[in-house]
Amino acid sequence: MAVGIAACLLLGGLFLYLSARQYRRSARWRGAVRLLAVVKSVRYQEARQQKTEINDHRSSTEATLCFTDRGRAYEERRRYPGIILAPVPGQKLPILLDRDSREWILRKEARTHWRVFAALGCLCTAAGIALLLDGWGILAALTAYRVEAPNLAGSTACALIGLACGRPAMRMSATIPFFSTPRRANSSTGSPAARCPASDTGPAAGIRFTATP
Secondary structure, eight states: OHHHHHHHHHHHHHHHHHHHHHHHHHHHTTTOEEEEEEEEEEEEEOOEEETTEEETTTOEEEEEEEEEETTEEEEEEEEEESSTTSOOTTOEEEEEEETTTTEEEEHHHHOOOHHHHHHHHHHHHHHHHHHHHHHHHHHHHHHTOOSSSOOHHHHHHHHHHHHHHHHHHHHHHTTSTTTOOOOOOOGGGOOHHHHSOOEEEOOOTTOEEEOOO
């Protein structure tokens, strides 16, 4: 029992720490402008194993992104590991731009899960405190739980399991076109595609990629 109590309290503290850390990270980009950056060109750094074989794990891609905000054009470079999953010329990437510092970041990198970590931290801490106060009684109630004769401990555990299973299902439904709705970019993006002609310096055809280190 003591090991379970200590594990719950330690996990609760860890999740709360991660929640606070990610909250500070998300607050850094609060108030930033949502824009769409267009991949103008890409340059591949190929690590070849053979003449017709490229090691994607050791290769890298440098992409030139351009976007506009309030009539001002920006052109930035960003390096991506590998070649297969790197963006292609003409692709539009959602970004966040801080107009004061002129710093930017990909929107997916600024997205954090501090609410999830906070909920997990509170849950683990509450479980540790509950086990500390009446651990044997809670275990006995869980053992005696039946659908015909529910109790508070068993019903709470079932509800938590349902929430844990329901969140991934909601995230999966967001990827289905019937449930998801497209988002429009900020009107201040202008038309970066018209100002950023795409060019490609990709590997030649017939090249085979490998993902081994």
